[in-house]
Amino acid sequence: MPKKQPAVYILASSERGALYIGVTGWLKHRIWEHREGLVDGFSKAHGLRNLVWFEFFADFASAIAREKQLKNWNRVWKIQLIEDANPGWTDLWNELVNENQNGFPLARE
Numbered sequence: 001m002p003k004k005q006p007a008v009y010i011l012a013s014s015e016r017g018a019l020y021i022g023v024t025g026w027l028k029h030r031i032w033e034h035r036e037g038l039v040d041g042f043s044k045a046h047g048l049r050n051l052v053w054f055e056f057f058a059d060f061a062s063a064i065a066r067e068k069q070l071k072n073w074n075r076v077w078k079i080q081l082i083e084d085a086n087p088g089w090t091d092l093w094n095e096l097v098n099e100n101q102n103g104f105p106l107a108r109e
Contacts, residue, residue: 006063007056008070010082011048015089018046019078023067027054028096035093050091053082 004025011020011034020043024030033039035049042048057063070078086092 005056006058006060007054008063008067009054010052010070010078011043012050012052012082012089013047014050016079018048019075020046020048021067021070021078023060023063025060027056031093031096050089051093051096052086052089052091054092054096 005027006023006025007027008021008023009027009031011022011031012018020034022030022043030039031051034043037044055066057066070081073081082089
């Protein structure tokens with residue numbers, strides 16, 4: 001099993017649709033679970049399958065703090081965060097699964 005890499009992520013139902021913010025130590029696996037409908041709760045009930053933003057951290061404390069920060073942001077700020085990094089609201093799943101040999105996603109252009 002790969003070494004855990006703390007990450008915060010945002011899923012969306014569609015462009016500017018419902019949003020879900022989560023934290024995990026194994027991003028690829030967790031997003032796969034969401035996409036397959038294996039995670040009960042808000043994301044499954046609202047069809048949140050599209051990975052539209054993510055950020056890696058050196059430790060879990062930092063990742064959890066960031067998740068809490070983002071969950072307290074208003075919706076406009078969350079949308080701006082997504083659109084600054086991913087203006088087309090592209091599903092980043094393919095970017096995540098096509099990672100380089102170091103286990104990290106390839107740099108976003």
